[in-house]
Amino acid sequence: MGKVNLTLLLAAVAIVIIIAIALIFPLERLGQLYSLLLIFGGLVALLLRSIFAKEVDRRIIFLFIFVAVAAPLLFPITFSEKPTAVVKAVFDRVESLPPGSTVLLSFDFDPAMAPEVQPMANAISRHCLKKGHKVIFMSLWATGQALLTQSLTNTILPEFPEKQDGIDYVNIGYKAGNEGVLNVIVSNFEKMFPTDVNSVPLGEIEIFDDIRSCRDLDFIVSFGGGLPGSKEWVLFVGDPGGVDVAAGVAAVVAPQLYPYYPAQLVGILGGVKGAAEYEFSLKETYPDLKDMDTPGLKMMGPQTLAHIVIISFIVIGNIIYFRGRRKEKGQ
Amino acid sequence: MKLSVFLFVLLLSISISAQDEPSDTDPAIIVPDSELVVVAPVTSLIAEDHKYDKGDHIDLSWVPSIDDQLLDGTVIGYKLYRSANGGEPVLVEEFPPGTNAFTDDGVYSDSTYSYFIAALSENYAAESNRTAPIAPEVEWLNLHRGWLFLIALIVGGSVLLFINAAKRGTKLFVRKIAGLEAVDDAVGRATEMGRPILFIPGIRDMDDVQTLAGLTILGRVARVIADYDTRIFMPTSRSLVMTAGRETVKAAYTAAGRPDKYNDDMVTYYTDEQFGYVAAVDGVMVREKPATVFLLGAFFAESLILAETGNSIGAIQIAGTARPAQLPFFIAACDFTLIGEELFAASAYLSGEPMQLGSLKGQDVGKAIAMLAILVGVFSATVGLAWDIEFFNDIVEYLSDVFSAR
């Protein structure tokens, strides 16, 4: 009987404490606090358990990753960024081009890569339009065109109602043929893209008055890490056409592009971190954009926590390994 | 009075509309002489045939206008005009100040062309002399790629040489590749456990040499499978790979003397869609629990999803790809991984045939060339940069010239 009473008492105290904290802290802080407590408490418990050389079930790892990713999405935790040189190089290039320069942005990715790549594509599109550059949008991926339409109609254009189709920007859409498309547009756009997505002939679009081929462009950014992607833009357009190219790619592909930086690639935005750094630079340079949507910065919360969880599990794994070896030796 | 006002307005509007009308062939704009910003034309305009092309380029070079070369130059740009076969000149390209060369790629070898350039100020255009008519020539050999040709010849030649040597019975040493040594055991394990073998040839089409490499290994593996009478299942994400895979497996069963055991359902097509395919294959893994999984071909982001699922069902996994970004994932999640060139060497290695092994040996000559060039290049670049010695800088330049494919 006394045991039950004690449990009830403890439960009541716990509920009072939880309610008290809930009253003191706003919901967002509360969510952050509880999820962090959950993650780090759990990790410490697993760490202690690892001393007995007990392996962790993969489902427990999955659970931790789930909480580490979901919690900061529900209760955003944001960090300040320090742009690395590879990202700053791209930002500075867009910034230093004189207004009215023509920039081509190619959306070469699919929905799977979109969470990583679309934020940076949106940020750079925004930056170019803000600077007054003329922007040509296109895609080498069939699925990229739909995402491009999505970016333009939902995110970019509503922020720039004064920009006119054909004068300030144009969407020439997707063309099948992978590297073959690049091989042609390096010397002639019209041959591959006779019209834009709205079936307006290229000859009637003001942006293309001075642009015959990729050689006439001032800057190209290719988003996406698949094939064809940034590497193909360098090999088939950047190098032969003498145009500056930058890349925005999924984090897993970034290491493959380092051989091209800085000689053949102006800079590289790798994954969510690259997007976050770019968004941070953009907000810092243009205070009036402080309210813009920054998915890159927001996603750094989940990324940071997930990395910490992974690092902790690597440590736990090693403790288990060494304890296990000692046990074997002892036997 | 009214009439004169009307006439004045009429004249004014005509003159305004004349100003508005830009003309490509006569860019001079009507303005009072006193306000004209006169600039000097470009000089020494030369048009030359572009070397080593199929007759579709002409190289142009010129000395910019004097007014462009001055510090506060009044030249705002240039316009290049071309006339084909003595016809009307048309605008080819516009350039910013300071430009002095251009390659025209809009020409054909069966016509003659002459060019002139207009140097532009804000309201004046000074035309240069016209070039003599020139017809671009078709060259049959691209000597710019002479070095590439030579290297290709040496590497290709040494592959052939070693194949020949092997044919004549020379013993060739090829190092052991653990992943390939394990193939027989992996198939044997599936036989013992009575579970199927899953063969995934990557997600690219037949035009990717990695897919081909996967299929050549499939040929060998299917032969062992047919011998052991184990089940094989090969889901593909390309229709052509499905067709080719069926031929390969069928031929292997026939060669093993068991054509009756083969059926078309062993090799099926799911979808070209990357993650749709992964979902389907993961489903097969979880439901059928294959004892052995081969992942050989071109893989992208799906590599780890497939390999971890395979690991979770306790299958022995032999993976191989030439996509460097995916190698770490395979190494972390699979039992054996064929790294890059090992994937291409696998079929030759498994065959144990001297001629095939000879071709692997030929690669080593290519590696020796690469190593030598890297050593010389790194040494020269370091010494050249540290002490600024021209001789070594020249070596670096020469080497990068030799190894550039353009």
Add this chain to the structure above:
Amino acid sequence: MRRAIPLTILAVVGTVLIVSVFLPPLENLGEDFTLFFDIIAVFAFFLGGGNLVRIHFNKLWRKRKDWGFSIVTLFGFFFMLVIGLLKIGNPGGIGADPTAEGSWFQETFNYVINPLQSTMYALLAFFVASASYRAFRAKNREATLLLLAAFIILLGRTPFGVMLTAWVPESWSIAQIPNLAVWIMNSPNLAGQRAIIIGIGLGVVSMSLRLILGIERSYLGEDRG
């Protein structure tokens, strides 16, 4: 005969494509052959799609194990085919861009395919964690090096890494974790990648020669050349 024809086609096309690199008048041949290939691949889709439909109809008909999934597959296949071909709901009508906003095709893409693809891709986050938990163990010297590099890269990609070494003076900025991460990617990682890429290039040369010369015939089911 059945083997001679594909071997001859392979030998001729392979040789012509190699030679075309050095002969300017033939330089577009590579593109043309790629185009031919794309056309053939499109027609081959009838084989693949037909096979898919046949297998699943069969499974459904005979009520084999898991036949319920076949209904989903067949429904998805025909649904997308019909709304894509007939451009149902497309504001521009039958001649318009199939991915125009508002068309059923685009809506299905946005609200079904898009989340499904993202979900599959998102599995990577979980699998990366479980794979690195298993793989990164300091079993020997090489594995320990790998482990250290992984630590630095993981930390370097987070603001946590910036905070950890913010105290390091600017003159020693290379020792700051984010810069150290960039250095690892840019130097040791790059050197290794390049070595692998050179090996791959040579492997492709040797393999292509074997195929062109007809020495490698295992994909045709033959053991010997």
